[in-house]
Amino acid sequence: MATFYDLYMDGVLDVIYVQKNITNTKQKYIMKAFRNELEYDTNFIKVIVVTGLSNERVPTINGTLYNRKVTFGTNLPGPKIGYNTWSQEGQYRTGVCAQLPQSAYFALQLPYSIFGLDRTPNFVDTLTVGLSGYSKSWTQIIPNSQIVLIPAPPNDPSEWRAQLFVTPSKVILKSVFVLTAIIVIIIGCVTYLHWKERNDRQYIIEIDEQTYVKL
The missing domain is CATH 1.20.5 (Single alpha-helices involved in coiled-coils or other helix-helix interfaces)
Known part of the structure; x- marks a missing residue:
């Protein structure tokens, strides 16, 4: 049993697997990980859409300029995520996927969506997220970035927010x-x-x- 996962949050997918060992007529399951150490420099964008739900028990951080909570809920199943950009060859490239499309028990799937951009260093023209018949687009996304989208409230896309984390x-x-x-x-x-x-x-x-x- 194995699945892909980005252990080091660098856009390179590693592998988590469960190994079965039999010693002295006893079965023992050990979880291990395989790190992908291939030397190549490609670009990517990683997107995770969260529920945006707040919890009163979560403490509020009292900052110098503002006060905020540190969590925005868990990853949300079902939203559609797509991007549009231009490749180095001048070809228009697009990609679409759904976050957590399976709802089965113990489904081995990534908790986020990751798009490989090959060696295209250009900005991603548009990133579109659709949820419950509503959608919103963000423009000029930096490659090698991790984006957390907070669609709250779900019926008002103008209030949806995005937080960008860049991996050089x-x-x-x-x-x-x-x-x-x-x-x-x-x-x-x-x-x-x-x-x-x-x-x-x-x-x-x-x-x-x-x-x-x-x-």
């Missing part, structure tokens, strides 16, 4: 490293040239003073 890809981290190295090199060159110009100016001043004294 390896390309972004490498770009930041290269950019930092270039900035350090430029600062070093500017500092050296400034020091050299200052020494040359001081040398010229000393030569002028010596020439003036001789005259």
Whole structure:
């Protein structure tokens, strides 16, 4: 028995499985996990639609600017999630799925919806969520992001909210490293040239003073 799950919340699906061991005529079930360590850099978006229900027993966080609760309910079965974007080849790409489409007991399915965007670094043009005959779209979604949608109240899409959590890809981290190295090199060159110009100016001043004294 096995199922996919994103253990490290990085958009790469790992595997959780149950292993059956027989020792001394006894059966023992052990839950294990397999981490997907393939070296590739692709983009994704992960979407989870929650119920938006509040619980009075959940404590309220008293922040400096606002007060809020830390939970928005559990994942909701049945909402339709779709996206539209352009690929690197200039082709229009779309994808649609349903969150938790099965209601059977012990159904092995992901509690969220994940879309693979291949190596397309472009923004996702639109992300649409439909629930109970209502729908709402969000535009310009950042790739490699995890989106939590709170459709509350269900009959008023204008009040639906979205929270975005971004997972930087390896390309972004490498770009930041290269950019930092270039900035350090430029600062070093500017500092050296400034020091050299200052020494040359001081040398010229000393030569002028010596020439003036001789005259």
